[in-house]
Amino acid sequence: MISPDAGGGLTGGAHAAAVELLFGAVALPAAVTAVLALALWFRVRPSEKVSSTVVSASFGLVATAAAALGALLLATGRPMVAVECRAWFGPTPGWHWRLVADRLSIPFSAFAAGLIGMIGALSRRYLHREGGFWRFYVLLALFGTGVELVVLGGSLPLMSVGWELVGLSSALLISFFHDRPGPVRNGLRAFLTYRTCDIGLVLAAGWLAAAGSVDLVSPAGAPSPLIGAARWAGSSGWATLPVPASSSRATLVAAALILAVVGKSALLPASGWLPRAMEGPTPSSAVFYGALSVHLGPYLLLRSHALLEAAPAARVVVVGLGLATALHATLVGRAQSDIKSSLAYASMTQVGLIVAEIGVGLYVPAVVHILGHATIRAAQILRSPSLLHDRHHLEQALGGPSLTHQGRHPARLIPRRWRPRLYRYAFAHGHLDARLRRLAIPLSRALRTVDGWQRRAADRIGGAQPARPVPPGPVLRPTGLRPPVPRQPGYPPAGRRPAQTLRTIDTIALHDDIALHDDIALHDDIALHDDIAVQNDIAVHNDVTVGES
């Protein structure tokens, strides 16, 4: 089932070890996710200690495996090891899953697994006695699986599987506290952004497949003459996505990839979801939006650097988007008065810069920048609830109330009469939401029209009766039909503003029905793991769908 790839060029024991390590790095987290999820499905709740230890230890093992692979690569001087896992159910002989360990994926894989392992250990204390403890760990493991798939994936389709897992777990963790409307709304917002932009990844995969291959191409050239850590720094030393022969096709593929990156890494103009994502438990915010999730975009760009080099126009777009995002985020971030939004924009600033670095070809600095930024930001978000404590100590050390940032903000660089406008730009998050809404409303209307045509066509072909007209009026008003939710500590009382959640979802369903069906799937997923409150939500969703369709 697992077969070596010719590109590895390793032999004997080393080869077998490499294969096992690489395969294990993806399979272990996947297995852990599956086991935990199954246990929850059957309402078996292992102790907090067991669940957290299993998750943390498995990611610790993955990090070790990645480190061992790195050592193997170093020792043998190979640029890349690949494993192919031929699926027995594959429709064609060409269908395979391919994993790649090279100088790019190894550091990322080890870093991501190590970080997830650490956060897993920390979260055992953080989420102790929280209702969704197990759900959190399932989602964390799912996220880790997704990240490892993206990082170690040897072909674009496989990477996009990981990419989707990351998006799904991310949205589910944003709406972790699904008894309040805010998290659910913001989780849907993130999910919607992801799904819209992920079209880019699917398109890219399709176009690449049409152009020949979706597999990563091993780096050219012989083993580097350098030794030790310096070997990692060889700039073209990692596998890249194949470059289509025609330059216009290359530009098209690059543009599609950029679309995917825009969503995942919250670049302009889709950046509004990132501060809104700070709804989940603090550790998940740290690992997703400080450290790993937002950096997957730059990682994808690093993987496709050959493609970017072949499409100069795309590079210009990348640099432009990166710089614009960095400028926008640093400006908006400085006016944020809550710590998590402030950190979200700080994160966005650096991600924008990193994207710009990749655009101009500073690949190795970009890698260093990503890893350094991920670490620092994760630590900062974890520390954010201690802000008052830290402020107090800092203020004491400085010996005076000199902690204002008066005079340090960019406003001093611009003429006085523009400052109010600039501040308002920052205050209103660059009016991005209003602009996007303007764009989204006609789009949504158009999609609904197309959907209508499609249904009618399908009905005609299928010979079905024309759909019963939906009665106008309060069909979408399941208000008050909701059974009382047995309250858990920390949950709002049953019956308080019962209309809130429903109304929110209605609104979203009305305005953004692009992803309506996915949303329902999303909520079903939550329901697998948790309590009655969610099941009520599903009931509501079903009502909504019925009303809609």
Add this chain to the structure above:
Amino acid sequence: MAGAGPVEDVSHAGMSPAATILAVLDEVADLLPQQAPLSFFVHHNTLHAFEDLPFRNGVLGASDLFGTRPFQSEQAFGEHLRTGRIAAGDVRAVLAEADVIDGDVEVVPGGPTWAEFRFRRLTTVFEIPRGAGLRWLLEEEDARHRFHPLVGQDRRDRLRDEAARRYAGLSTVGGRDAGERRGGRDRLARRGARGQAVSLEARLLGELWRALENQCPPAPPPAAPARRRDQILRRLDVDTDDLVHPPLIRLCAAFLDQGVAHWPMPGRADGLLGVFRRLFGLSDGPLDVAWRGLAEHLRTQVREGWSAEDTVVWALRELGLPEAAWPAAIQASLLSLRGWAGMVRQVELRPDQVPAHPVPGRLVDFLAVQLVLEVFATRHVLTSRLGPEVSPRELGPFGRSEPEPALALRAAGGAIDTPLVYEAFVLAQLMDAAIGPLLEPSAAGSWMDAVAGFDDRERRWLLHLAYERNYRTAVLDALYAYSRRDEPAPAPPPSPGPGVPLHAVFCMDEREESLRRHLEECYPDVRTYGAAGFFGVAMAYQGLDDARPRPLCPVTLTPTHLVVERAEDYAAHDAYRRARRRYGRVGHNLATARGTLGRGAALTMAAGLASVVPLAGRCLFPRAAEHWAGRLHHRAGVRPRTRLVIERARDEPAEGTTLPVGFTVAEMADIVETMLVTIGLTAEPPPTTTAAAAGGAGADPDPGPGPDPGPLVLVIGHGSSSLNNPHEAAHDCGATGGGRGGPNARAFAAMANHPRVREELTRRGQRLHPDTWFVGAYHNTCDESVDFYDTDLLPAGARPALRRAESALAEAVRLNAHERARRFASAPPDLDPDQALAHVQSHARDLGQPRPEYGHATNAVCLIGRRSRTRGLYLDRRAFLVSYDPDRDPDGEVLTRLLLSVGPVGAGINLEYYFSVVDPAGYGCGTKLPHNITALVGVMDGYSSDLRTGLPWQMVEIHEPMRLLVIVEAEPATLTRILREQPGLDRLVSGGWIQLVAWNPRGPDSYLYVDGTFRPHEPEDPRLPVVARSADVYAGRRDHLAFAEVAGMAAADLHGPAAHDPHAELTSTVPAGHVG
């Protein structure tokens, strides 16, 4: 668009509209949360606005207003009944009053008596689903025709019999028996019999349902709308608050910001409304469609110079609200975002409690902004949903009289109160009532009335009383038993104790109860006292490191003196300050750089990966990581030796403040005298004869400095420090206004040691032995560290005593940590004291730990009296302990003072916990995990929400919500007199916000204050387990524990209620402990 303009005068009870607005606002502001910015957190009664009402009415009124829960849920009470936390006797006792009146009257003919009905109803908890849940139950599960699962087999059989008699005239029981006798041979016949029984019972139950349904009162009408938003929500299912709140939240956060944003909001001096007009009045920018026209309108407001009140009046008229509806509309609007509104109000009222930069916040500005946004949101929604030119007036009038069409539509589905029918239906099955008579309309009507009259709120109130009664009885029984225990054998102290008398004054905080007990166990010669933790020193304090002074006294006082901590050596001070500032600058630059563009990039690229090490440390080895971080921190300069400036040198205030520095000698003597008298620590002049007899040489009026050191008096303040805890200040000392009480203890010790203060005290007749030395200390209740102040000043003779005291405290702190650790579910149950200490330390220092300590959780009792009467009693860290000696307070003056300070403080702490437990989301601030510190003044849930006030769930999860049981060692008559003289206190006690008990100073009896009189408590189970050490009570257990006697500890106490031992008096030199 802005056509209306600020309108001409309309008199409202003789007031201009603007004045009406302000008057309404003042009333409504009381309903807003009174929580100060988080660094000034002080516990207070969440329902302070309802304190004029009796407790029950207050919580029910608030429940209606805020949509919160008044008591624990019925399920929770059901659980308490199941576990025995509420005993049947408690339920009977709380029902006794009503039962006297009509207990033996039958509710329905042939049915249960009222007494039985009420008892069964209280002790039977079953779910009454509503809405879709109920419909499912009735339609899909056919609950109308089936027995409720709780109905027992006997009752089922009897009802089947009844059904059989009623419909068929034959006994189903016989049929069933016959079927069973035939065994397996004739299953078909048996099934037939059973099927017949089922159909009969179904018929009976169905008929019962119909009978009850016919007598059901109509469903309660929905609440009348108070705002246009409510009407729009009902009619159009759109919430205008979803449009209004996000910008309003962001605006308030930016306006109140104390230093989160690098770029502070410009022009905050103009107030919230001014800032709003400028920001939203800018001409360009693709603002949200909802705000179309807003900018022009705001510019008109500016041009015409509208005041905030004008703006509010304009907006209310624009919303088409009649003037009579204004107060309700204003109240509902403010309450819809009450956290933020309350914070703006706090900033307005207490500008001194703002962490860094006072901002000119005004509630009327907030209201004006909110209403202006509401006007535009309403216009937008009406225009887009109903078409242009629809004015808000067309939404209909306000008030209950006009049922809205949408509501009528909904009500058509079930105009009757089906849940009530279901409840009555299930109860009829459960209670011992014949169903037959119930089918008569009159009986069914009575039954419905009985069920409806004994509603959920009434039941929960009674269960709450039973819940409180259970604990109160246990406490009073324990005190009774402990007072009556066999007098301890006059044995010598159990261990060869140091034999040196030691006095230790603690804060009254219930967290110090266990520390005091453990100290008494390890050091039998200690005598401990409890007092409000500011020790009478009401001051503004500026420590060596502090940027500005902060008040360290109860919030009800305003400090009039400043106390400053100064280095003894100016050179060392300067060096220290320079080093600290360097360190601070590096830290500040790093913190800033991480958030910025260029510097952030440089930092993350250069040093980012290196921070994996601290991150891994924080995640995996939190205690060690914080230890190393602390080491690094302290490397930044050696803290010089400091002293407090407590004596006033000159009369003018220090620069930069308005307060005089230091106290005069007379003021200091007052403070020291008051405190010593209050807690009963000074000698009664002159020494009594018993003292002379027992102490011998101790009565020497002017002893020379002998070889024995004089008694040492420790004064121990407390506070708490923790990471990952925005509510850090909530764990500090409430008596210092949410500050840390160490400086107060230090200042008090310095005052009491002051030679001229001593002289002054002697002149007043309060003699302190010349060798008596006071030492201030600070106890960190989170990581269990104890620091001593100014020990270098100690006379050589007292040093050994201090060393012994230090080691005893170190041991006591370990045991205290051991006792605390049992409450943490994360701590294994078999920790030894050292491991327990490490465990609680890691709670203080872990970034991933949302439960640094449980704070005041589980507080339940406040004991005001002599320690000798409770010493040796295991109180489970649940009792505030206030020292008070009734023998020395014949006229109750000291007691009045104590009650006036302890009553409200204790009630504030206790009630805040109460409300945060009974409704963690409505009164508390929910789980800590998504909390997001905003503007350095409060926390939001996640990205954007109302400011969350109250306590987080992680802090209160183990608390038992009961009203504070204040037990005062005093005659009932004294207390009655004090209550009569102090209306504020009477409001708390008679209103039932606290429970008051008088404990006979001379006997074991106690008297509970009920309805204006003290009723004697009848002990129910006056037995007390006896253990050798505290650890024997709690080891291996996590739950709440009953009181117990720790054997032998009281024996060391030589100071019984009747006879004063000279040992206690600081005037004696030869400690009686040596003699005994």
